[in-house]
Amino acid sequence: MTKFYFIRHGKTQWNLEGRYQGAHGDSSLLDESFEDIKHLSAFLRNIEFTKVYSSPLKRARITAETLIEDLKQEIPIVICDELREFDLGIMEGEKFKDMESKYPELILAFRNSPKDYHHEIVDGESFDEVISRTNRLIKDIAKDSDGSENYIVVSHGAALVAMIKSLIGEKLADLRKDGGLSNTSVTTVQTKNFGETFELLDWNNTSFLNKKKDPTDTI
Incomplete structure (x- = not known):
């Protein structure tokens, strides 16, 4: 079987401030996020990964690069535009409460x-558009797999929820029924038939972080 370990990027300054980042907005990872990534790497250390796929946005790319370094595995990284966060148009950079x-x-x-x-x-992107670009990528990776590989995918909270829930067959109306994903969380999905169908194994796991969640951690 092929497994995907979907990881939301580490916490950023804008996450802390409650601002929409989207596909164009971006801010730096907090210092504490690098410690969180070390805990994440310890959680994943005994798994052999074939590749890491990452959004090109700085907050995701640095999370991915730091994770590879901490894992001490020689894992190729592939930067994929399909893994960008939602384009949120005029909301990007604005505070949640104002919107x-x-x-x-x-x-x-x-x-x-x-x-x-x-x-x-x-003037943003629709759920269908995000689902189309992200699902196409993951299904192509699964199709080209040898059927027994493990992949890390580093992306963003809203895009990951839409991507993962649609991959496992949830209807559009139900994509958010289990809430959002936390910074540096791991959600694990597997396919036994090269991407024809997907099965959720673990959702929004942050047990390895050894800290109490803050409301600004999850979107």
């Missing part, structure tokens, strides 16, 4: 009811 005040129904839909999210209001 909730200005677009209450839109933000409620984005976080809880994807089928009702009208991306055009903020």
Whole structure:
């Protein structure tokens, strides 16, 4: 079987401030995130990985590069534009609370009811667009696998939720039913048939971080 270990990037300054980062906004990882990545590497150390796939955005790429270094494995890294976060248009860089005040129904839909999210209001990207680009990539990787490989995929909170839940067959309306993903979390999915179907093994695992979650850790 082929396994994918989906990892949300380490926590950033904008995460701490409660700002939307999206596909164009970006901010630096917090110092504490590098310690979290060390804990992550210890959790994954006994697994042999074939490749690491990462979003090109700085917060994800640095998470991926740091993880490879901490794992002490010679793992090739592939930067994939398909793994970018949602393009959130005019919301990028804005604080959550300000957008909730200005677009209450839109933000409620984005976080809880994807089928009702009208991306055009903020000149952003739709759930269907994100699902299409991310699923195509993961299915292609699975199809080309030898059927027994392990891959790390480093991406972003909102994109990962849409990607993973759609891969395992969840309907658009139900993508957010289990909430979001935390910084430096691991979600594990496997396929036994080269990407024809996928099975969720572990969701939003942060047990290895040995710290209490903060509300700003999860989106």
